[in-house]
Amino acid sequence: MNSSSKVASTIVKTAAPIMLGAAVYAFGLLYFIIPNQLMEGGVTGITILLNYAFNIPIFLTTLLLNLPLFLLGWKVLGGRQIAYTGVGIGALSLFLWLFERMIDAGWIVTFSTEHDFILASLYAGVTLGLGLGIVFRFGGTTGGVDIVARILGRKFGWSMGQIILAVDVIIIGASLLYIPREKILYTLVAVFISSRVIDFIQEGAYAAKAFTIISDDAPQIADLITAEMDRGVTLIPAIGAYSKQAKYMVYCVVSRQEIRRLSQLVKSVDAKAFVIISDVHDVHGEGFRQT
Template sequence: MASIIVAASYNLFLLPHSILSSGVTGISMIIGLKTPLNTGVVNYVLNLPLLIIGFMKLGQSFMFRTIFSVTVTSIAMVYLPLYQLSPDPIISTVFGGVIGGIGAGIIFRYGASTGGFDIIGFLITRKKDLPLGNLIFAMNAVVVAVSGFLFNWDIALKTMVAIFVMGKVVDTIHTNHLKLTLMIITNEDETLKQAIISKYVRGITIVDGEGAYTKEKRKVLFMIISRYELAGIKKLIKDTDPKAFVNITETVDVMGYFRRG
């Protein structure tokens, strides 16, 4: 469904105004607008080399989902009509970026990608702790430049806006690069520790604590997680020790070993 949402953002908002998307899809759009070839078919053909590289570098499970995503998006682009949903190019630019970003963000969140530059972005973010959307935006300057020379600079600027909006929406949904520090004060430290370790590959530091007023002895668990893991860990804590006190703060940076995937 997310792949169809991405295709709809292209065919209903961007392509009718000759506004491009990012990466390989943007290149496919240029070819589709300048030749009789269908953009969806071109998109799939251009993605094949990167899909093969990704299959070798990113693992079979990730790439099977990515291949499925690219295939569904390309097929949807073939069969969805090119229809100008809004005559206003600015509205189409913003809404195309938002809707495309929602679809792409959902795809990323479920462990796949939309192919193209996204595969390169995933390869880099697994080694470097960078926001995926901003990284993809940085790699798309060439697409914007080409659109300016082949069409006009007004379209190029709208393309830049669409790519920027899409990148920001992706970062809002795909939040693995954001880190949080959890301080958990609990009487069920051993049970909670085992529950977390059995489900998440995260280190936990345990120290002794004492209430200043009650003088009650408790254990304090410290751990760092990705933003994406927060909902699951909060539920796990609530199920294990409903009386646990949890303080959650955003972490600026992490030094030393931290599993990023």
């Protein structure tokens, strides 16, 4: 297999799961969230509010709101970091449109309840978390606030988590104008369950992971991480107990969305590198939370 075929194969193997995750997420929105007048955070929350207030199809507002953010992200962050976000945005808009047509045609009967909203919020959280977890695991996002958070994080060093949380609070708070308070409380249940499922899919309960990489090509790996991911890297001198040879270890902390990307970069330089991935309970500094 030549290099172009390998690149095409890698793109397909990454884009297909992102599209699958976007489909699951879109299904959860239309099957559980909207029929029960629940909410969601981020740009998706804005699209849902517009749907409640003016009955605008959410596939349309999802595309229109995310398109300028995507173009801004492409300019500021670069094509390599934002490419799979474009796949996520496009797939989400497509599947929202497709499922809306199927619901209108009666091919899908949504889950709507008058009393058991806790069941609706639980299943909504699981479905949305599963979809987003798959998207994140393969290096994509569904756009929106994630792009804004990355840009502000790079410009000002603000934590992505803090930015996303602040926007979610504003949007969910604004939804009080259109839906009852108890629906907001059920929404918070769905958001909490969704976050736990995302963590489970990502194989970790924390927002960051520490990589310790032992390789004879450690300097090259460190340079590649710095160039491709814009993450700080530390080279730690070490001596092999068996070989007695001096070498370096690479230490780097990344967000959960970047786990797969960093693993791929390491393998591209040294397929036999010894890699340790550890949970990080709290991270302070550039690219994470500032103290």
